[in-house]
């Protein structure tokens with residue numbers, strides 16, 4: 001349980017948000033498959049990325065971690081060994097879906113499992129296309145739910161039109177494509193985060209992208225490379241939101257990833273009227289990053305739908321909170337993917353915010369928020385979901401009374417330094 005008090009003045013200061021979760025996972029995966037030494041700087045040591053790192057240690061990869069720096073001595077995919085224990089993927093959907101792609105092509109047997117939340121998330125979105133490539137995967141619900149077992153096989157390339165909007169599905173198939181005979185082409189309906197494509201290129205894979213399609217040709221010999229992980233815009237989002245809703249605030253978030261497949265939150269906040277400036281932009285390893293300064297701003301409601309959704313999918317909980325402080329109606333549509341995250345985020349967000357006094361309605365594929373309403377104190381639940389827990393903490397900053405959060409431990413999944421950083425700007 002955690003008791004949270006409202007703030008009495010504006011927030012101010014600079015924050016170096018932790019490394020990007022999506023990029024940290026992918027860096028460990030590709031460096032472990034590559035030949036040679038890769039150094040990863042600003043690695044996110046949240047629980048999800050640590051699950052990925054431990055998985056490769058169990059497959060015999062030498063990985064040294066000193067704080068936020070990780071050094072991986074890769075010997076190539078052919079040197080990975082069959083793990084002698086089942087791999088624990090904890091709460092991490094990204095680890096599970098991307099590793100299904102990799103493990104399907106490695107010549108050994110693996111069992112993978114996770115926590116209660118992960119065990120109820122659908123895996124058939126990757127298992128079905130992987131089976132088309134020749135993968136042998138089994139588990140509950142005909143391979144839809146963890147625990148799953150994978151017997152690595154020779155794979156063949158396919159052309160796959162994705163029926164869901166998911167970077168995890170796209171990435172799983174491209175990673176499997178490294179081990180598949182011929183070409184593997186994945187076509188998306190809407191552009192999702194493209195860190196896998198960018199990083200595969202950096203490690204020397206044979207990958208081409210054209211519009212919504214990516215094609216990879218089999219290559220098991222990747223070259224080691226050093227990676228700097230930009231700050232996670234999905235973590236920065238909580239402080240962007242805090243600054244725009246707490247009067248008299250000004251915060252700068254430094255070295256945040258600005259890959260355009262991830263910056264939907266900046267576009268949406270700007271459209272709501274938020275005062276946001278970007279400076280010191282640079283590009284490292286194909287990923288754009290920069291500093292973001294954000295100030296308290298009067299806001300208006302907007303409609304968030306269509307192509308922007310995958311560009312801000314993980315930021316919707318905190319965006320809904322921001323919408324409670326905007327004049328007029330905010331409508332979020334086409335976000336049905338929220339129902340299968342760590343929890344059903346449509347229900348969790350509407351429950352937490354309405355407990356605090358917001359006017360918010362769940363819909364089939366999103367929510368409608370009527371602002372501007374004051375928020376009050378109350379007892380809220382985290383649903384064991386890091387993004388719901390952090391949204392609740394940020395809401396408490398503007399509540400009229402004390403907010404009690406049942407459990408804040410899930411925040412360690414993606415942002416172990418969250419409370420220290422929050423303290424720093426108060």
Ligand SMILES: O=C(O)C1=C[C@@H](OP(=O)(O)O)[C@@H](O)[C@H](O)C1
Nearest residue numbers: 022094165166167168169313314
């Ligand atoms: O590929 C990734 O790193 C991620 C993709 C998204 O999931 P989906 O691919 O299921 O949309 C996102 O919600 C998740 O936090 C990370």
Ligand SMILES: C=C(OP(=O)(O)O)C(=O)O
Nearest residue numbers: 091092093094095314341
């Ligand atoms: C959905 C998330 O992650 P994952 O799918 O990796 O569990 C998230 O971090 O919000």
